[in-house]
Structure formats: structure tokens, C-alpha cells
Amino acid sequence: MxxxxxxxxxxxxxxxxxxxxxxxxxxxxxxxxxxxxxxxxxxxxxxxxxxxxxxxxxxxxxxxxxxxxxxxxxxxxxxxLAIVFQQYNLFGNMTVLQNAVVAPVKIRGRSRAEVEAEARDLLARVGLGDKLDAYPDQLSGGQQQRVAIVRALCLKPxxxxxxxxxxxxxxxxxxxxxxxxxxxxxxxxxxxxxxxxxxxxxxxxxxxxxxxxxxxxxxxxxxxxxxxxxxxxxxxxxxxxxxx
Amino acid sequence: MSFSDLLGQLPRVFTYYNLLLLGQAALTTLLLSAFGCIVGLVFGLLLALARRSHARLLLPLKAFAFIYVEILRRVPFLVTLMLFFFGSQVLGFDLAPLTIALISTSVISTAFVSEIIRAGLDAVKQSQIEAATVMNFGFWQTLRLVVLPQAWPVILPPIFSYFVLFIKDTALASQAGVLELVQAGRILTTKGFSAFIVFGAVLLLYFVISYPLARLGSHLESRLGVSRHSRARRPIS
Incomplete structure (x- = not known):
């Protein structure tokens, strides 16, 4: 198992x-x-x-x-592991793209360019390709939750x-x-x-x-x-x- | 004394040596204020972190931070100043009045700033910290990348208001014999110059010192937080 x-x-x-x-x-x-x-x-x-x-x-x-x-x-x-929370818990001080890449880049030490490319691709797939520079409080709940899912996926859990x-x-x-x-x-x-x-x-x-x-x-x-x-x-x- | 008498006294008040005295006093006020603010920020942040800590090892530090902040925030600055002034004499330390004033201002400022920072840190939702924790952010990474950037908009307005008040409080250092602006004003009035002119000049110098600080506070507030969050509350569809 x-x-x-x-x-x-x-x-x-x-x-x-x-x-x-x-x-x-x-x-x-x-x-x-x-x-x-x-x-x-x-x-x-x-x-x-x-x-x-x-x-x-x-x-x-x-x-x-x-x-x-x-x-x-x-x-x-x-x-x-990665977890997606009920209340999204996106970092309010970061844009959508920064939210998605911060942990893989700063914590896992992966290349920023590589992670950003992945994040852009995933965000585009969930219909948020035009929201990369938006802050969480500029998004609807559904958009925030999709960003939270992308953020979790960028960790490659x-x-x-x-x-x-x-x-x-x-x-x-x-x-x-x-x-x-x-x-x-x-x-x-x-x-x-x-x-x-x-x-x-x-x-x-x-x-x-x-x-x-x-x-x-x-x-x-x-x-x-x-x-x-x-x-x-x-x-x-x-x-x-x-x-x- | 008529207004024309006052005007006539101006050249005698603002001689090279009197301006030098006021300039030196203004620099001392600036030094006391800047030193107190910087030390207050650094140690205030550390004390605020200690108070929020749940680590057992840091429990003594947490207790110290609690007692320190709760006592010193409630004691008038003059009392702290006198305590350090006479305490240093009793303990046999031969400290210059300026050194005592620098220590006292830092001690008081640390207590106040610590409480402002703690309130700002508490304003950041626990869920933000949990999100960082499960992504393996360390303590300092969480603080630097997540907590402080969100706490600044809450911390900055009261902290800069406090700093401006704090500049005025440094006037009490004159009680310990420190040559700061109020003391310089007193010296000049005892020389027979018009107290109105002398303290008018002192007032202007206080304004010159505190106004840029207030402007810096407004600039940082708009840059670091408030402006971004007030730019667009509506969802971008």
C-alpha cells in the first residue's frame, strides 16, 4: 500500500x-x-x-x-504530500504565479524558469492563464481554489x-x-x-x-x-x- | 516685548555659535530618536517573536518578554530614565548622560514597538502559517516570505505614529543633562534671548526631524501593503 x-x-x-x-x-x-x-x-x-x-x-x-x-x-x-485547503489559504501577499512557484523555488531549490513554465502551463489548463499577476483578493473563490490546486501540483506531490x-x-x-x-x-x-x-x-x-x-x-x-x-x-x- | 523688538533680537539669537548649539542639539535629538527606533524595531521584533513562540526551550524568554513589555509600557519614560541614571551611579558605572539616555530610549521603544509588532503578527491568519508549514517552509522562511509581508500593513501606521511621538519624548532626556533640543532652548533662554524665538526655532527643528519620518511612514504604507490591497477588491472576471 x-x-x-x-x-x-x-x-x-x-x-x-x-x-x-x-x-x-x-x-x-x-x-x-x-x-x-x-x-x-x-x-x-x-x-x-x-x-x-x-x-x-x-x-x-x-x-x-x-x-x-x-x-x-x-x-x-x-x-x-500536498494539501489543498477548504479556504484555499493562498498567500495574500503574492500574485497567482508567485503563489504557485514560491515553495518549489525557495524550499525545494528548483530552477525558477522551469517551475514558472510548469506553473504557467497548469494555470492555463485550469483557465487562469490570464490571471498570473492577480492577487488572491482579486479572484473569485473558484479561481482561488484552482490556483490552490495548481500550487499543490507545482510541488509534484x-x-x-x-x-x-x-x-x-x-x-x-x-x-x-x-x-x-x-x-x-x-x-x-x-x-x-x-x-x-x-x-x-x-x-x-x-x-x-x-x-x-x-x-x-x-x-x-x-x-x-x-x-x-x-x-x-x-x-x-x-x-x-x-x-x- | 513688542513684535519689532522680537525682530530686532533675531540676528543676536541666530549667531554662528547659537546655531551651532541648536544644530548639535538637533543632532542629539535625531541620534536618540533614530537609535531608539532602530533598536526598538530589532529587539521589538525579537521580543514579539518570543511572546508568540510555543517552543518549550523558549519559555523563559517568552516569560521575560511578557514581563518586560507589560511593565515597561506602563512606566513613564522619565521614570525609566531616572532609574537608569541613578541606577548606574549606585552600581558604580560611570556612564555619560547621553549613553544613559540612549539606553533608556531603546528600552522603552523596544517595549512599545514589540507590542505593535506582536499585534501585527497576530493579524496574519493562522491558516497562512499552516499552508507554509505543510509546504516545508522553515520558521524564518515563513516569517520573511509570508508573515511579515502581510503584517507590515497592520504594523506600519501605528509604528510610525509611535516613532513621531517618540521623537517628542526624547525631550525628557534633558532631565538627565543631555544636550538635546529642549535643553539647548533652555540654555539660550537663560542667556536672555526671547523664549518665544528660541522655542519657535526648537519647534521648527522638531518638525524638520519628524516630518520626513511621517512621510517615510506614509510612503512605506502605500508601497508595502495598503495600496495593493485597495487597488481592486472586485474579482477580475
Missing amino acids: YLDIRGLAARYHELQVLDGIDLSISRGEIVSLIGPSGSGKSTLLRAVTGLLPPERGTVSIGGEEIDYKDRRSLRAARSR EILLLDEVTSALDPERVSEVLDTIRLLAAEHITMLIVSHEMSFVRDVSHRVAFMAEGRVLEIGPPEQIFDAPQVQRTRDFIDKISRK
Whole structure:
């Protein structure tokens, strides 16, 4: 397994948010996390990246276990991951192009010309080729989120984590971002996606994991989760969202 | 004294030696102000960073920064000046009044500037720092590339207002016997020159020192932050 999560637990102060997560993802696989609010989906991504250090359990990438207490191990893991946040988190003091190239150039030490060429190409592909010099506050939410995805891709991650990338967007902007992710899916990038867009999840995922109370209760192909869930809690959730 | 008497006194007030005295005093005021501002900026930034730190190793420094800032911001400058003045005598240090004034202004300025910088750093969203962290930015890279550029627009207006106030506060150094502008004014009036003319000249010199600083502040504010973000709020479609 490429990303292997075993018995992962994490808490915010007294609140146990993750309570023994087991999840494995193969290289090139797209796994989506669904579940009610507060089930720990976004927290799982934060724990994997070390933004919320896990309390117990292990996370391995390509067979190498991450030691969250060791700065070098964490840096090595983060160099293989990229995350796109729900609220984009673009750097407000940088233009679109600067946002995309700053980490590969300043942190990874890659050639500016090379990274800029890649960033320009990616930005053009997501329809933002004319916004290179715009600042984030000059863009719509959907445009900012596409820049955030390009910024993550410029890091050439082995695993891309997407945290509810459409939930802060107006309905008409959602499709812009989902189309961008579909483009990535076609390129076989390993992805762990947290989303409330069920039709998108069904369409793009190889497997879907249903989470509740900080645990993965059921995981399987989209057809199983959406059409024939094996666990009562999953069935209740799918019934509830189907009625909406 | 009539207005014509005042005019008649002008050539006697502004002799070469009196102008030299005022010039020297103005330079001392400028030195106290510039030194206090620069030291305040450097150490103020370090103290602000210490106060925001979560590292266990830096806990003593964090506690020191907290106590330092909270106490010294609440103490009048004159009290600090006198404390250093008499403290140095008690401890047997033979320090020149100007040295004591330089230390006192720096100590006070560091406390005020630190608090202004801390507020500016706090204004940058935590999510910006998290985005940098997951991309493997180090502490100083995050500070230099992400946090400070976004904090400057918040920091600059109050910091330059403080610096202009601070220039005026340096007048209190005269209490320790430092020959700065107010002290020079006093010396000239004791020589029998019109206090109105002398302190009018002192006022002009304070303006000459503080106005460029205020202009520099406005220039930096517009250049480093505010102008860019106010240029276009609307999405470019």
C-alpha cells in the first residue's frame, strides 16, 4: 500500500476526533472520505500532514513510517504530500504565479524558469492563464481554489490531499473546481479527497470510505457505498443525503 | 516685548555659535530618536517573536518578554530614565548622560514597538502559517516570505505614529543633562534671548526631524501593503 494509515488517533484538547483510523491507498488510487460533519474527515488530513500531531497510530508513505516527533522525518513526508485547503489559504501577499512557484523555488531549490513554465502551463489548463499577476483578493473563490490546486501540483506531490475544496464556493463555481480535479484524476495522481459532493465522489473515486465518530466504518467501491452499503450507519447516512 | 523688538533680537539669537548649539542639539535629538527606533524595531521584533513562540526551550524568554513589555509600557519614560541614571551611579558605572539616555530610549521603544509588532503578527491568519508549514517552509522562511509581508500593513501606521511621538519624548532626556533640543532652548533662554524665538526655532527643528519620518511612514504604507490591497477588491472576471 502506498499511503498506509494504521490505528490513527488524534484529539483537539479533550475532544477525541480520530479514534483508530485504518485506511490504505494504492499508488494512483483515488479514495474519497464521506460522512457527517464532525466525523473527523478533515482532521484525518490534518493528522496525516502533521498539522495536528497524531496521538497514536502510524502513517507510512511508500513503506516509510512518518515519525511526527522527528522534524527530519516530517519534512521528508511533507515533501511527498500536498494539501489543498477548504479556504484555499493562498498567500495574500503574492500574485497567482508567485503563489504557485514560491515553495518549489525557495524550499525545494528548483530552477525558477522551469517551475514558472510548469506553473504557467497548469494555470492555463485550469483557465487562469490570464490571471498570473492577480492577487488572491482579486479572484473569485473558484479561481482561488484552482490556483490552490495548481500550487499543490507545482510541488509534484506523490499524494494529493483535498479538503472539502468546494464547500466554500458558490454553487456555480463548484463545477470549475471539480472539472479541474477530474483532469488530475485522468493523470492517475494518488488522491485522498474529503468532499460533500456525492455525485462527484461517485464519479471520480476508486473507493469511498464512510467515516463517523472518528472511525472508518465502511470502505468500498462507490457502487457499494452508494447503492448497497453493508453497515447500518452508512445506510442511514446515504438515505439521509439521498432525501435532500 | 513688542513684535519689532522680537525682530530686532533675531540676528543676536541666530549667531554662528547659537546655531551651532541648536544644530548639535538637533543632532542629539535625531541620534536618540533614530537609535531608539532602530533598536526598538530589532529587539521589538525579537521580543514579539518570543511572546508568540510555543517552543518549550523558549519559555523563559517568552516569560521575560511578557514581563518586560507589560511593565515597561506602563512606566513613564522619565521614570525609566531616572532609574537608569541613578541606577548606574549606585552600581558604580560611570556612564555619560547621553549613553544613559540612549539606553533608556531603546528600552522603552523596544517595549512599545514589540507590542505593535506582536499585534501585527497576530493579524496574519493562522491558516497562512499552516499552508507554509505543510509546504516545508522553515520558521524564518515563513516569517520573511509570508508573515511579515502581510503584517507590515497592520504594523506600519501605528509604528510610525509611535516613532513621531517618540521623537517628542526624547525631550525628557534633558532631565538627565543631555544636550538635546529642549535643553539647548533652555540654555539660550537663560542667556536672555526671547523664549518665544528660541522655542519657535526648537519647534521648527522638531518638525524638520519628524516630518520626513511621517512621510517615510506614509510612503512605506502605500508601497508595502495598503495600496495593493485597495487597488481592486472586485474579482477580475
